[in-house]
Amino acid sequence: MLLSRCPSSSRARQCFHALKLIECLPSLHFARCVSTASVPRITTHYTIHPRDKDKRWEGVNMERFAEEADVVIVGAGPAGLSAAIRLKQLAAEHSKEIRVCLVEKASQIGAHTLSGACLEPRSLQELFPDWKERGAPLNTPVTEDKFGILTKKYRIPVPILPGLPMVNHGNYIVRLGHFVSWLGEQAEALGVEVYPGYAAAEVLFHEDGSVKGIATNDVGIQKDGAPKATFERGLELHAKVTVFAEGCHGHLAKQLYKKYNLREKCQPQSYGIGLKELWTIDEKKWKPGRVEHTVGWPLDRHTYGGSFLYHLNEGEPLVALGFVVGLDYQNPYLNPFREFQRWKHHPSVQPTLEGGTRIAYGARALNEGGLQSIPKLTFPGGLLIGCSPGLMNVPKIKGTHTAMKSGMLASEAIFSQLINENLQSKTIGLDVQEYEENLKKSWVWKELYAVRNIRPSCHSILGVYGGMIYTGIFYWILRGMEPWTLKHPGPDFAQLKPAKDCTPIEYPKPDGKISFDLLSSVALSGTNHEHDQPAHLTLKDDSIPVSRNLAVFDGPEQRFCPAGVYEYIPLETGEGSRLQINAQNCVHCKTCDIKDPSQNINWVVPEGGGGPAYNGM
Secondary structure (H helix, E strand, O other), rough: HHHOOOHHHHHHHHHHHHHHHHHHHHOOOOOOOOOOOOOOOOOOOOOOOOOOOOHHOOOOOOOEEEEEEEEEEEEHHHHHHHHHHHHHHHHHHHHHHHHEEEOOOOOOOOOOOOOOEEOOOOOOHHOOOOOOOOOOOOOOEEEEEEEEEEEEOOOOOOOOOOOOOOOOOOOOOOOHHHHHHHHHHHHHHHHEEEOOOOOOEEEEOOOOOOEEEEEEEEEEOOOOOEEEEEEEEEOOEEEEEEEEOOOOHHHHHHHHHHOOOOOOOOOOEEEEEEEEEEEEEEEOOOOOOEEEEEEOOOOOOOOOOEEEEEEEOOOEEEEEEEEEEEEEOOOOOHHHHHHHHOOOOOOHHHHHOOOEEEEEEEEEEEEEOHHHHHOOOOOOEEEOOOOOOOOEEEEOEEEEHHHHHHHHHHHHHHHHHOOOOOOOOOOOOEEEHHHHHHHHHHHHHHHHHOOOOOOHHHHHOOOOHHHHHHHHHHHHHHOOOOOOOOOOOOOOHHHHOOHHHHOOOOOOOOOOOOOOOEEEEEEEHOOEEEOOOOOOOOOOOOOHHHHHHHHHHHHHHHHOOOOOOOEEEEOOOOOOEEEEHHHHHOOOOOOHHHHOOOOOOEEEOOOOEEOOOOOOO
């Protein structure tokens, strides 16, 4: 760490990068890299520059107040809230007192939630059989399913056969943020302590290595990393069991994977980036309950992805539409946001939107690895639930029902240990291995096992169409019981090819009616962060973006980020560029952490309450 902060070593490191690039890069790329005389400091976060070596922090009180709970849950999504609710239900049934604390980084429950979303109500029915009487916001039962393959000008309809994962009979089109907010109300009514606006920033450990709990983030830190007069240390929450329900590619889960070697026996996780908009449309074009999905144009057959268009019945002619691109794509010039905007101009899509008004925008990453990418779920003192470990059913494009069920199963196993008299006196973290055992016996595991080969089958020479053929033959006929398990090619970031081996993609300019620019889109997400704080998009090495990402891959972070966070700015000298991080734009999708070809970006939590302010996304 000391070496990396020494100016002379920084210049030496640049020279080393330059010499390596001479061997393998065209002169144009090399000139772009080494024209910068010195690397400007970008990252000021304490996770990269420790405070104990910063004189500005001398004398600052770093003690934290600690609270004790039985169970602490990180993340108030469908999984975390279902876990909290089920714990309190069991406590009430057995007349036990259990303190359950739930922390959520969004300023309001549901404000960071984004999904299509077509909800399968199976888990909800198990959690609340009387959900209709309780007023759950499931207002739009699916009435019609449509699927098609797009060419540039045409839509080829594809029949949805009974039994295929794409069948949505019995499901509901929902605004998932509203559903999560409703779950939050149910949790609080049962006595769960819900703390929105508190981001879990650190995992705490007992001396024996088991999880002790979490610490929320500190507040009152200047952009340059110095303490403000308003600096306040975060809160420690200790528990017998800590449940991690952070969602896709969780910041704390990443650390737990390494500490407990949880990914030792599974394949690398694979991801997609999902972009979504809400529109009000002409009532004459509104078909409440209709669900439409497509694959094909504007993506080529080797780029996994597709679209959705859902007609909601929320008292106004509203549609939710979106586009998903697999993050294992190879061409660094691909821009998922612009692919989404281009898709909206397809002759089968544009007429629905003409005359309408776009009212919301957002984006998030989603797990696509399936069963073979699920890590070990339990470890001393804690466990993983929901989208954090990757329980999404990819061909169904659904993960809410599996996430909720995993939370419920986790709570049942936790409760069993909490009331066990032989374990009640333990002061170290409990190892709830029964949860993973029960999950593997449940309908969740059976469902994920049946579809485990569908996403990997898209890596054949036929690409996405090979996956469709595989689904038709092996899933529909064998019901997913084939004796083999296909593998993913490797981590998504490693699939990116050098820019010199790829063709730039020309995207049409947005027309401001159907398609839009990125910054006006981000404005619709309600995203806001305290400007005077260290960027939570941290770089392990500030020189890597220019010396490698820009030089070799033409700066793909300026294209794969759906919020305009990363921007390469020409230097005042006129030679070379520098990376600028617009952290205030971040919608917390985690795509940069996943797709960065150098794995140099580490997403950490900003001050609690920062981020998007979605309204029913």
